[in-house]
Amino acid sequence: MENNFTTWLDKQREELLWDLLFSSVLEVLAIFAVMLLITPYFETLNPFWYGFFLILIPLYIFSEAASALAKLKTATQKQLNDFSHIDISAVSETPITQQWQCVTIKTAILTLLPAVGGAALYYFSAKSVGVMLVIALCVGLAVFVVSALLFERYAKSLVAGTLRQARSAQPLNESQTVDLLITFHLLPWLVFAVLAFGLLMSKYYMGYVADSGQISLSSLATYSYISCTFVGFWSCYNVLEPIQTDMKLQPLFLSDTDKFSYSELFGMILGAGFIPWFALFVLGFFVPSLTSGIWLTVIAVSIIIFAVAVGVSAAALFAYSQSQQQGQGESCAP
Amino acid sequence: MHSIIKIASALLFGLVIAVMWLSNYDRYAVEIQSQQETLYGSLVLPKQSADKPVPVVIFVHGDGPISSGSYGYYNPLWQALAEAGVASLSWDKQGVGGSSGHWLGQNMTQRAEELSAAIDWVSKQPNLDSQRIGVIGFSQAGWVLPSVLAQDKRLKYAVMVSTAVNWEQQGHFQTVQRLKSLGQEGQLLAQNLDYNEALDALLKQRVPYKTYQQFITQSAPQSYGGKVMSRSRYEFVINNMQVDASAMLEQVKQPVLALFGDSDQVVDIHQSIDTYQSKLSGPFSYKVYEEADHGLFKNEHFAGIRKDSIWFGVKMNWLGADGLTEQFVADVLSWVTTHAQLNAQGALVDGE
Numbered sequence: 215m216e217n218n219f220t221t222w223l224d225k226q227r228e229e230l231l232w233d234l235l236f237s238s239v240l241e242v243l244a245i246f247a248v249m250l251l252i253t254p255y256f257e258t259l260n261p262f263w264y265g266f267f268l269i270l271i272p273l274y275i276f277s278e279a280a281s282a283l284a285k286l287k288t289a290t291q292k293q294l295n296d297f298s299h300i301d302i303s304a305v306s307e308t309p310i311t312q313q314w315q316c317v318t319i320k321t322a323i324l325t326l327l328p329a330v331g332g333a334a335l336y337y338f339s340a341k342s343v344g345v346m347l348v349i350a351l352c353v354g355l356a357v358f359v360v361s362a363l364l365f366e367r368y369a370k371s372l373v374a375g376t377l378r379q380a381r382s383a384q385p386l387n388e389s390q391t392v393d394l395l396i397t398f399h400l401l402p403w404l405v406f407a408v409l410a411f412g413l414l415m416s417k418y419y420m421g422y423v424a425d426s427g428q429i430s431l432s433s434l435a436t437y438s439y440i441s442c443t444f445v446g447f448w449s450c451y452n453v454l455e456p457i458q459t460d461m462k463l464q465p466l467f468l469s470d471t472d473k474f475s476y477s478e479l480f481g482m483i484l485g486a487g488f489i490p491w492f493a494l495f496v497l498g499f500f501v502p503s504l505t506s507g508i509w510l511t512v513i514a515v516s517i518i519i520f521a522v523a524v525g526v527s528a529a530a531l532f533a534y535s536q537s538q539q540q541g542q543g544e545s546c547a548p
Numbered sequence: 549m550h551s552i553i554k555i556a557s558a559l560l561f562g563l564v565i566a567v568m569w570l571s572n573y574d575r576y577a578v579e580i581q582s583q584q585e586t587l588y589g590s591l592v593l594p595k596q597s598a599d600k601p602v603p604v605v606i607f608v609h610g611d612g613p614i615s616s617g618s619y620g621y622y623n624p625l626w627q628a629l630a631e632a633g634v635a636s637l638s639w640d641k642q643g644v645g646g647s648s649g650h651w652l653g654q655n656m657t658q659r660a661e662e663l664s665a666a667i668d669w670v671s672k673q674p675n676l677d678s679q680r681i682g683v684i685g686f687s688q689a690g691w692v693l694p695s696v697l698a699q700d701k702r703l704k705y706a707v708m709v710s711t712a713v714n715w716e717q718q719g720h721f722q723t724v725q726r727l728k729s730l731g732q733e734g735q736l737l738a739q740n741l742d743y744n745e746a747l748d749a750l751l752k753q754r755v756p757y758k759t760y761q762q763f764i765t766q767s768a769p770q771s772y773g774g775k776v777m778s779r780s781r782y783e784f785v786i787n788n789m790q791v792d793a794s795a796m797l798e799q800v801k802q803p804v805l806a807l808f809g810d811s812d813q814v815v816d817i818h819q820s821i822d823t824y825q826s827k828l829s830g831p832f833s834y835k836v837y838e839e840a841d842h843g844l845f846k847n848e849h850f851a852g853i854r855k856d857s858i859w860f861g862v863k864m865n866w867l868g869a870d871g872l873t874e875q876f877v878a879d880v881l882s883w884v885t886t887h888a889q890l891n892a893q894g895a896l897v898d899g900e
Contacts, residue, residue, distance in 0.1 A: 231552045251858050261646070335564060340571035340627075341590075343620040343865040348567050355560040362553045424613045424643045427652045427780025505650075 219300055226289055227369060230282045231362055238278050238361060239354035245270075246350035248414060250343055262417075267333040267353075270413070272325035273406050274357050276317055279364035280402065283313035283372050284456040286365075290376040291459050302374045302381075309375035312398045313456070316368045324363070328356035376463065385465040392468075394460065399453045400526045407445055407522045408515055415441050415514035420507050428505045431498030434513065439491040441514070442521040446483035449525025457530055461537040474535035479528045486524040490517050571595075573630035577646075580639060582665035583658070588646025589639030589666075590616040593675070594630045601673075603680035603888035605629060606666050607638035608659075610687030610710075612856075615645045618686075619861050621843065624869035625684075628881045634888060635676055637666060652780040655787045656691040663696045671702065680704060680888045684880065685711060687815065687842065691791045698799035705887035707880055708806045710842050712815040713823045714792045716748060721816040723774075729813065730773065740772045754786045797827035805833050805883045809840030809873060811847055833883075840873035 249266070290297075302309065310316075332353045339345050386394060415437070422429045460466065494513070504510055573592050580587040594602060607622060616638040617623060626636045639662075642649035663683070671678040682705045685693040690711025697703055712718035723744050727737055750763055757779045764776050777785065806824055808817035821834050839847045843855070845864070849871050853860045869877050 227550065228552075231550055235552060235556060251861060335567055338571065339567050339575075340573050340623075341575045342570075342617065342623045342626075343861075344623075344868070345567060345570050348563055348570060352560055352563045352567060355556050355563065359553055359556050359560060362550070362556070366550065366553075421613075424645075424650075426778045427643075427650060428778075 219297055219305075222293065222296075223370070223373065226286055227366070230285055230365065233285070234278055234282045234362055234365065235358050237281070238274075238358035239351065241278075242274065242354035242357055243347075243350050245410070245414075246346065246353075249417065250346055262413075263336055264333050266413075267336060268326075268329050270409055271329040271332055271353060271357065272322065273409060275325040275328070275361045275364065276314075276321075276402070277406050278357060278361035279316050279368070280313040281452070282361070282365045283316060283368055284459070286369055287313060287372055287376050288455055288459045290373050291380065291462055294377070294380050297377060298381075300377060302378050305377070306370040306374035308371050309378050310368060310371045311375040311379050313368075313372060314398050314402050315372075316364050317402075321364055321367075325360055328353070328360050331356065379463045383464050386467060388467050388469055391466040394466070395457070395526070395530050398460075399457055399530070400523070403449055403452055403526065404519065404522045407449060408518050411441065411445050412511070412515040412518045415518070416507070416511040419510040419514060423505055423507070423510070428503040429510070430503045431494050431501060434504065434510075435491045435494035435498065438494055438513065438517045439487040442487040442490055442517050442524075443484060445518055445521035446486060446525040446528070449522045450479070450483060450529040453526050454529040454533060457533040458536065461533050466534065466537070468530070468534050471531060471534050471538075473539070474531040476532070479532045482528045482531075483524060486520070490520060572627055575626075578637070578639075578669070580662075580666055580669045582662045585642055585649035586647065587639040587642070587662060587665070588616070589637060592626045592630055592636040592638075594633050594635065596633070601675055601677035602633055602635045603682070603884075604635040604637055604670055604676045605707075605884055606663065606670070606681065606683045607636060608663055608683060608685035608689035608692050609638075609641055610685075610689060613641060613644045613651060615640050620865040623865070624872060624877050625880060628869075628877050629884060632881055632885050634884055637670060639666070650780070652784040654784075656688075656791050657695070659692045660695045663692060664700060667696075667700055667702050678702060682706065682884055682887060684709065684884075687711060690815075690820070691715065691788075691793050694793045694796035694800055697802055697804075698796050701802075703802060705803045705883070706800075706805070707883055708804060708824075709844060710808055710812055710815050710817070711806065711820060713794050713797075713820055715789045717819065718815055719748070719789070720744070721819075722814050725813040726773070730771075732771065736771060740769055743767065743769055743772055748789075751786050751789060757782050794823055794827055797824065798829055800828050801830040803831040803833075803887055804828055805835075805879070807844065807876065807879065808834070808836045809842060809844050810836050810838050811840060811851075812842045814842040835875075835879060837873040837876060840876075844873045844876045845871055846873055 332349070335349055335352060339349060418437070419429055419434070422433075504513075573595060576591045576593065578589045578591045580589055607618075607625075609618060617626075618638070622636070622638060629636050640647040641651040642654060643651050667681060670676050670681055681702055683693060683697070683703055684707040686709045688711075690708060690713060693706055693708060693711070697706055724737075724741065727740050732740060746767070747763065750760065755763075760782055761776065768774075804824065806821065808815070808820070810817070817836060821836075824832055824834065837844060841847060841850060843850075849863065849867060850860065853863065864871055
């Protein structure tokens with residue numbers, strides 16, 4: 215049994231590290247490409263890039279590590295029956311139950327190393343578009359290396375924590391449930407999304423203004439709907455499986471939550487985008503266009519906050535509804 | 549440590565070396581104050597640390613929301629100049645990147661004041677040689693450079709790339725080329741040109757934007773095409789369309805090199821060359837490259853690609869100097885290195 219567990223864990227590590235490598239490099243390359251190719255073409259020297267390296271890179275590292283750890287947690291949850299006799303203390307002496315527990319002061323300092331390295335590389339480079347793309351590859355690999363180190367450091371602890379959680383499952387009351395959902399599913403992705411997508415949309419709006427002199431509220435309403443819907447689905451995709459895993463490991467409770475189907479999940483996220491769209495459309499009768507970078511940033515960030523809240527809420531409602539149905543199915547089973 | 553992490557670390561180390569190897573010049577962020585606005589710029593310096601101040605070329609952009617590096621367009625020139633020991637200075641146009649203000653709110657006089665502010669800034673830098681300042685201007689810079697060259701003798705030479713002389717004539721030429729590229733000729737072409745003339749007359753009267761919009765909606769022939777200008781663009785055009793550089797050219801005494809592409813669809817290169825030849829007071833040279841467009845890009849690589857498309861930007865950066873017409877970079881470099889050796893009196897400095 216111990217051998218099976220070790221073999222399983224090694225296989226998971228290998229698979230998840232490859233996933234981590236591809237997602238780290240591709241995501242960092244994608245964000246660099248967007249930053250470089252969409253107006254106003256941030257190949258220009260700008261404090262933006264220092265902010266990007268020093269703030270977004272640590273966040274990227276944590277998000278990649280947490281995503282990989284979340285997949286490991288889900289994989290562990292699926293193998294609970296096979297590992298029912300594993301000695302948890304032999305796996306890890308410091309079990310953790312949530313992937314985001316990898317965020318500590320020590321690991322934050324560790325993530326600052328590639329951030330400062332990236333900023334220094336940028337400072338000393340020629341900063342041409344070609345060089346920036348090579349820097350993007352460097353940053354992608356640096357994100358992978360550090361997030362992989364975090365993954366390696368916390369993988370066994372999370373597996374042990376998951377096994378312990380499953381063996382002594384304690385139902386959470388509503389306030390504990392909401393607390394768990396906000397602390398470990400909403401807040402981390404909210405911070406990441408606000409900085410990554412908020413930055414992207416602010417940049418896009420400012421590029422638009424640099425190009426045309428202003429942006430009409432009707433255009434802003436359309437872009438807000440698109441960004442709200444995209445970020446809503448993105449947030450939902452990121453948190454749905456981890457929430458489902460949490461609910462399988464530990465009964466959660468949300469009062470007044472009825473059946474919530476896939477179509478309702480889609481409808482909620484697609485429909486939510488109409489709220490900022492309508493607000494901006496109406497506002498357009500009073501303020502036809504905007505040029506202020508500050509106001510555009512405020513609008514972009516507000517939309518992202520709203521979208522993440524909607525996406526995570528939809529995921530939580532859907533996961534809870536599913537867990538309730540499964541519970542009912544099991545209790546009805548002969 | 550897992551072998552995947554070890555391999556990635558090794559690859560990362562190799563890429564860091566590659567970045568340093570590819571960075572054959574140093575590029576620093578600078579801020580230049582021009583009237584009420586702060587211009588955010590790039591100062592490109594040669595890698596080798598010079599014990600003496602280095603000569604500098606100031607880059608002046610053409611039309612559009614252009615960043616200091618012109619999205620990578622200047623990179624081959626910066627590279628060549630840096631290797632020859634010459635610095636380059638450029639800035640984000642107002643409202644682009646880190647610069648305040650908005651380029652559509654500027655007229656050509658204000659852009660000339662920006663250039664003067666940049667010359668003042670260069671003169672205060674200990675690592676730049678204020679006796680050897682040159683300027684290179686692209687397209688719309690043809691209406692910016694002459695007044696500064698005429699008034700500021702700190703500028704020792706100029707390179708003008710695809711520059712025009714008269715705004716209205718340039719606009720007319722561009723419209724004719726656009727309509728011809730749509731296959732129009734004879735009666736249809738004449739009809740559209742009549743409409744264009746009426747439109748120009750309206751713009752000259754500086755009518756309100758709404759009147760312009762109404763005129764377009766009511767009078768534009770379907771075959772005319774073209775976009776309706778945004779309000780900001782409209783104001784930019786009516787504020788600048790009277791501009792004509794020919795009067796100022798007579799006062800320019802510095803050596804000028806003008807470079808054009810024979811496939812330029814934006815500027816009437818023959819008119820520009822004729823005017824420069826007849827008006828400029830100082831030494832004048834020009835060159836027309838074959839099979840090259842307005843940006844002096846090779847037709848074989850860029851014909852038919854929209855200049856504002858992402859694909860154009862990707863290809864331009866990918867090809868680098870190979871995307872530009874042969875000899876363009878070499879000609880600029882040769883002109884700059886020759887004229888950067890002039891001292892304040894315009895004499896060659898021995899051993900420089």
